[in-house]
Amino acid sequence: MAYNLQPLITILEGILDPGQPRWVVDENNPHLQSLLDKATSLQQLLDKSSLTKLDTQIREVAHRAEDIIESHMVDRMLSGSDCVIFTLSTPDLQQVTRDLDSLMEQAGKLVEMECKNMQRELDSAMEQVKLVEMEDKKMLSSSSSSSKSAVVVGIHEDLTQLKDRLTSMEKKREIVPIVGMGEIGKITLARKLYEDPLIVGHFDYRAWTTVSQDYNMRKILLNLLSCIIGKEECDQHMQKETHELKDVLRKNLFGRKYLIVLDDMWSTKFWDEMRMYFPDNNNGSRIVFTTRESDVANYADSSRSQHQVQLLSESESWNLLRQLVFGEEDCSPELQEIGEKISGVCGGLPLAISVIGGLLSKMERSKDVWKKLGDNVIAAISESDERCYSILSLSYNHLPNHLKPCFLYMGAYPEDYVIKGSRLVRLWVAEGFVKSNGERSLEEEAEDWLKSLVERNLFMVRNYKVNGKPMCYSMHDMLRDICIRKCGEDKFWYVKNGPKVTFSNPRRVSLDISNGMDDINGSTESVSLTRSVICIGRGRIEFPYGAFSTSRLLRVLDFTDMWFSEFPTEIFEFVNLRFLCVYCNSNIPRGISRLWNLQTLITNRHFDVPSELWQLSELRYLKVYGIELLKDEEMNYSVLKNLQMISARVAEDATTYLDGFLESIPNIKKLEIGYNLQVTSTVIDLSHLRKLEIFRCSYWRVLPFIEHYLYCHFKVIFPCNIKKLHLFRCGLHLEMLRSFSTLLKLEVLKLSGCIFISEENTSEEEENTSEEVWEVAEEDVFCSLQFLYLEGLDLVRWIADETNFPRLRHLRLYFCYNLEEIPNGIGEIPTLQLIEVEECTKSIVTSAERIVEEQSENGNYDLKLRISHTRDW
Incomplete structure (x- = not known):
């Protein structure tokens, strides 16, 4: 691939950022800024061309620069200072700068020759790709529907x-x-x-x-x-x-x-x-x-x-390609002629046609561009017996430079592995692949890249969220074969238990340790310059003594689906870490603040988290279930301006410090708050969290030897951007329920184990005097709600009609043993696709069946009903 210099650029920008508190760069040392300028200029030149001849040289120079700079950073961080003067000025760094100068000159000449050698059409097509992607970013909601309704022909x-x-x-x-x-x-x-x-x-x-x-x-x-x-x-x-x-x-x-x-x-x-x-x-x-x-x-x-299963016929092949590229639009006769030739040489293989279709959909719809691609497809097939591999490789070769490392990243995972898109995005950010683009966050930029890989049919969507948006992804086994080959060619991943590789000191290591970690030390002998280690396996294991001890420059350490008895404190020596996922049976010990650069921390429940965690100013994602909010009145929460997700537990006597905590996370997108005490007068003001999209609040304390759960009663002031709301075992004032309808972007509403109460009933016995009725007023319209989940409610009557939920797609009722029936008007919602009823009374089942039957009689056969485990209460 045309080597991506973005990781080096990201490192340099982080050091030179005047807003960061850790590094002080000597103004008399101009080498870092010079290196950044040259790396940026070279990357811009590479982005404008299909140049690959200098890949090896560029990769070696960029890696050498990263090694010099990050080694110096690690040495300084391990010295124990809170603020470090960056004084690096070595002959090696100066040589790197001179090497980049030389590469810039060579690249410029090669690009000029490339233009002269009749490659203008391909360059034009690549520019068109960028233009199309820019337009795609303006289309906010098209991805989920287009991905989910993938074109299927001939089956x-x-x-x-x-x-x-x-x-x-x-x-x-x-x-x-x-x-x-x-x-x-x-x-x-x-x-x-x-x-x-x-x-x-x-x-x-x-x-x-x-x-x-x-x-x-x-x-x-x-x-x-x-x-x-x-x-x-x-x-x-x-x-x-x-x-x-x-x-x-x-x-x-x-x-x-x-x-x-x-x-x-x-x-x-x-x-x-x-x-x-x-x-x-x-x-x-x-x-x-x-x-x-x-x-x-x-x-x-x-x-x-x-x-x-038979191969597609020629007409089916062209029909599939046409639908992938044009959808419902017409195709001109001159493009149809070329398109039929392209689909014809794909040999009736749907995967090959889908990938070529994804590539053509991003290109200019001109005869010259299509003919150029068609010639490349035909030439590739005629020169190789590996028909499908040749076709699919063309799609990889035509990827924009910034998408190539993202595609290759899937090479770390086993065949048919399913991974959450949000996790991929955080890994790409930690690797430094993603470039900041104005006011958009790095994650938002990376999500667009993920969408682009799906649209090109290189990634498959495997699971969807309840609002219909993609959640989990995988890669077709043939595409994974290409991915693994390219990883070897570009020295991108060393995959243990994968194909044999000959390069030493790999940049990234993937270990499938499903059968144990006995040989992990043998797998990590020459990893002193390795930046990423992903261990994939399931089970409870011990962290191998001395594992990765020489890998002092690690950025990513990901133990997926694995469990340790103790938190491995050796990790605190990896001060360059950006991404850490580790599950264990113990609390996080002191020393976590040594990981200055940590952006993502994923671990299990910990109820004793050291206060020094709040010193990690680079944190973007903190999934440490149930962090207890600190009760120390002298504790000052540092502002974590990059933090986008956190799950926190409000302990007894800590509610007075909630405001300070909320003020420290101004850009949070996903917030989970759990109470372990009964709260009756708390007001949670979230109105200043303007980027907040997902909020979950719960009361989870269960006292022994009592028949009834206690509930948390509170009021919440929401920001306008809330999209997903989940309340668990909360007392719901009807006025607060009405306020949910004012959240114009709310797509998902989950009410679990809640009680409905009136304003005057706020005593400890209020669960016994609850109204048990949810009457949705005519003016209360949940205009964007797509998924409504009602679980274990004390609700007896629910009064609503189709005008209250005009865009509802999915209604799920679980363990609603008091509810009499589903409002009949719910069936009139034109977007409703599924009603799920589980562990509910026969009266609810009867009302659901009546709704579906009435809709079927009226010609609506799209509404489905799923019933399981009916209760005879």
């Missing part, structure tokens, strides 16, 4: 046939194999089937896992159990042996109608090992698996025919 008949097989009257457990060559669309078909509303409502349990050639049985079992019993309960079985996990799976499936999807099954050995743990309950359970091998399908069940 409608397959879906119909498979849905019929899964929902047939046959009671015997049935095996349904989906067979086809690689990249033909088996996963897409299986995923569409798995997520179809008809299928979702037909089975008690659904579970999806990927098998693959070199499968890990323990990992597969944990994946299946996570889907069936939930991750929290699944974690309780982490210490069990594989044979014990199999028994847990069988017991949970026994007596239930289930759907299991086994993706990418290669051998009969796996089926032999697992078949007895999928019980035949004679209730219509189904097992779907995808495979390239017909023999595997026949072995699993030879009594029924396998479902063969």
Whole structure:
């Protein structure tokens, strides 16, 4: 790739920023500013061209500069001073500056030659990409709908046939194999089937896992159990042996109608090992698996025919490409002629067509640009037998420079790994990939980059939030193969248990330690210049003594889904860290303030957090569940201007210090506050937090030997930008409920275990005198609300109609044992897609069924109803 100098630029800008309190740069030392100017100029030159010939030289010079500067920074930080004078002026740094000068000169000449050698069309196309992306940033809400309704061509008949097989009257457990060559669309078909509303409502349990050639049985079992019993309960079985996990799976499936999807099954050995743990309950359970091998399908069940997925025809191929590029718009005859040639050489492979479509959708719709790309596609295929790899590589090669490292970052994760987009964004920021752009935050910029990778069909959206926006992402296995190859070529990741690599002292290390950490020290012998370590595995382990002890320049240390008995204090030596994720059974010890540069801290519940945490001025994301607000009246909260998320617990006698805490987080976007005492008169004023979008407040203290929970009663003054609101075990004044309708951007409202009270009832017995009625007045309109969740409320009557919730998409009722019925007018909401009823009375179920039936009679077949575990109260 054209090497990205942004990490070096980010480091230099951080040191030279006059607003930062840590570093004092000697005014007589001009080398840092000179280095920043040259790196910025070279990056701008690279961004304007497709130049790759100087990649190796640029990477080596940039890495050398980072090593010199960050080594000096670490030495200074470990000295213990709160404010350090940056005095670095070495011959090595001066040589780096001269090297950048030389590279600038060479790059300028090569770019000039590139223009003269008839590459103007490609440059024009790349400029068009940038223009389109700038326009995309102005479109605030198009991503979720466009991503979720991905274009699917040629599988409608397959879906119909498979849905019929899964929902047939046959009671015997049935095996349904989906067979086809690689990249033909088996996963897409299986995923569409798995997520179809008809299928979702037909089975008690659904579970999806990927098998693959070199499968890990323990990992597969944990994946299946996570889907069936939930991750929290699944974690309780982490210490069990594989044979014990199999028994847990069988017991949970026994007596239930289930759907299991086994993706990418290669051998009969796996089926032999697992078949007895999928019980035949004679209730219509189904097992779907995808495979390239017909023999595997026949072995699993030879009594029924396998479902063969065919290549797309030429007309289907062009239809898919046309829809990806033009949507509902018309395509000119001259572009159609070129487009049909491009789709034709893709060999009917949907993935190849989708990726090329994503690339064309970002380019200028001109004959010259399309012809240039078409020639490249045809040439790549004719020069290589690896048809699909050649096509997909073209899409990577045409990525803008700033997106290439973001694409390659997925190479750290195993096949079919699903990761939250918010986590990817924070990792990219910690790596220094993201450039500040005016008033927009780094995270907002990175979210647009993530959206762009999805639009180019390089990332897949795997899960959505309740408001319909993308939440989790993965990468197709063929694209991951390309990603891994490119990582090796560009020395981007060393992947333990991945392909063999020959480079030493890798910049980034990914370790899959699902089977333990016995060899972790052997994997980290030559990592003195490594910046990122991501360890992927599940289980409770001990932090290996001396692990990464030479990696003093680490920026990212991510232990995903792993648990330590003690907080590893060795981490406090990694003073260059920007991102730290570690879960353990102990409190965070003193010493955390040594991590000056820390931006993201993710760990589990800690009720004794040292006050020095507030000295970490660079913090952007703090997920330390239940931080106790400090009660020391002399404690002054430092202003954390970059902090965007925090979860805090208000201990007894600490409510008077809440205002000071809120004033210290002026740019917070997500705030969680939990009380462990009964509050009856607190006013939480959030009006000054103008960037706040998500707020959760809860009262979670449960006293022993009492029949009733206590509740937290308070009033909240909200800012206007609130999008998501979750109140748990709170007393709700009707006036506050009415105020929610004034939040014009509110998309998600969750009320869990709350009681409804009147203004005059504020005593300790108010739960016994609650009004039990929520009457939504005609003028109270929740104009943006898309998801409404009501759980465990004391509500008896709910009075509302379609005008109160004009954009509601999803209504979920859980354990509402007093509620008489759902307002009939709710069914008239034109956007409503799903009503979920779980652990509720039969009267609620009856009202929900009546609503759906009436809508069906009126021609509205889009409204779905999902019912589970009805109570006969």
